[in-house]
Amino acid sequence: MQLNEHSAMERLAALGMDDLPVIAYTPQKCLLDKDWFKKYSQIRREFLESLTDSFEEIAFMNLPQEEFVNLIMGKVLPDNLSIRFRIPLLWGGALDISNMFLCWTFPHAYNMDRFIIEQSDAKTIYLPNPEKKVYLTSHTGGGGAGGNATSDRLTQAAFNTISARGNE
Amino acid sequence: MNKNEFLSLIKSRGATIFATGQLTDINITNTNLQNMRAAMLPSFLQDFYTTSFGITLGSACIFGPKEIERGTKYPLPSITKVNQDMLGNKNLFGKTIFGRNDLFLFAFDTFGNCFMLDNLTLSVLRKYDDPYRAMFDCLIVGKI
Numbered sequence: 001m002q003l004n005e006h007s008a009m010e011r012l013a014a015l016g017m018d019d020l021p022v023i024a025y026t027p028q029k030c031l032l033d034k035d036w037f038k039k040y041s042q043i044r045r046e047f048l049e050s051l052t053d054s055f056e057e058i059a060f061m062n063l064p065q066e067e068f069v070n071l072i073m074g075k076v077l078p079d080n081l082s083i084r085f086r087i088p089l090l091w092g093g094a095l096d097i098s099n100m101f102l103c104w105t106f107p108h109a110y111n112m113d114r115f116i117i118e119q120s121d122a123k124t125i126y127l128p129n130p131e132k133k134v135y136l137t138s139h140t141g142g143g144g145a146g147g148n149a150t151s152d153r154l155t156q157a158a159f160n161t162i163s164a165r166g167n168e
Numbered sequence: 169m170n171k172n173e174f175l176s177l178i179k180s181r182g183a184t185i186f187a188t189g190q191l192t193d194i195n196i197t198n199t200n201l202q203n204m205r206a207a208m209l210p211s212f213l214q215d216f217y218t219t220s221f222g223i224t225l226g227s228a229c230i231f232g233p234k235e236i237e238r239g240t241k242y243p244l245p246s247i248t249k250v251n252q253d254m255l256g257n258k259n260l261f262g263k264t265i266f267g268r269n270d271l272f273l274f275a276f277d278t279f280g281n282c283f284m285l286d287n288l289t290l291s292v293l294r295k296y297d298d299p300y301r302a303m304f305d306c307l308i309v310g311k312i
Contacts, residue, residue, distance in 0.1 A: 090286065106241075117254065
């Protein structure tokens with residue numbers, strides 16, 4: 001199904017991601033190197049280690065303390081988080097950190113898969129292309145009432161960030 | 169690889185294995201898949217569902233007959249919901265998706281053969297004779 005930018009945004013809104021920017025891309029079929037999986041594993045690790053600059057966005061995810069620290073330290077990717085390519089490898093995307101972003105597996109990565117599969121027979125494909133390294137919809141972001149648990153403190157930090165920006 | 173070997177192997181990698189449910193859920197899933205003209209559950213998966221209704225490992229998962237609540241995390245959709253969402257794709261005719269990771273989707277056909285599909289066009293990348301090897305390959309990518 002060939003979409004245009006307007007219909008692509010409409011479809012994303014229907015999938016609950018109305019604030020997700022897209023990029024129009026003409027897929028170029030390309031062959032992967034024999035050792036692509038090894039390189040892919042390596043670049044995923046490098047991407048994880050580079051997430052220290054995305055503290056604010058990750059704080060909005062309200063992860064439990066252990067998962068939050070492990071993620072910020074680049075050690076372990078918690079359950080239900082996916083690392084995706086902006087331009088898929090099979091369509092000519094680079095194995096590079098700048099071509100990757102982090103998002104929830106369910107519902108976002110799953111719905112992005114659906115969005116791309118629906119366009120698979122089109123000449124020009126609209127691909128999800130978030131502005132930052134971490135994609136989190138405005139529906140799922142937000143602060144909390146605060147408290148003493150670490151998760152509450154993280155929630156409070158996220159809330160303070162929103163307040164400082166005047167986006168309450 | 170048999171079911172016990174698979175479960176033991178995947179557990180040692182840190183997978184979360186969810187509890188099983190009622191037998192009627194498996195029968196209802198089969199009816200729903202039949203109504204969608206998707207492949208019905210093969211014997212290996214029906215047998216697997218008597219032990220567990222789903223597995224997750226990082227971002228990879230095996231879907232079960234029912235949606236699985238995961239506390240604060242978003243629920244894991246049922247195999248019926250996933251295949252309803254993908255309904256109409258010509259590459260999926262006669263197949264049913266049962267697992268996903270960040271790179272691939274995994275499906276079975278009416279004969280119980282398993283396939284690795286690419287998550288862009290759903291074209292077949294690999295065919296498996298051993299269904300538990302397919303399930304293992306599906307999950308292990310979630311924790312690389």
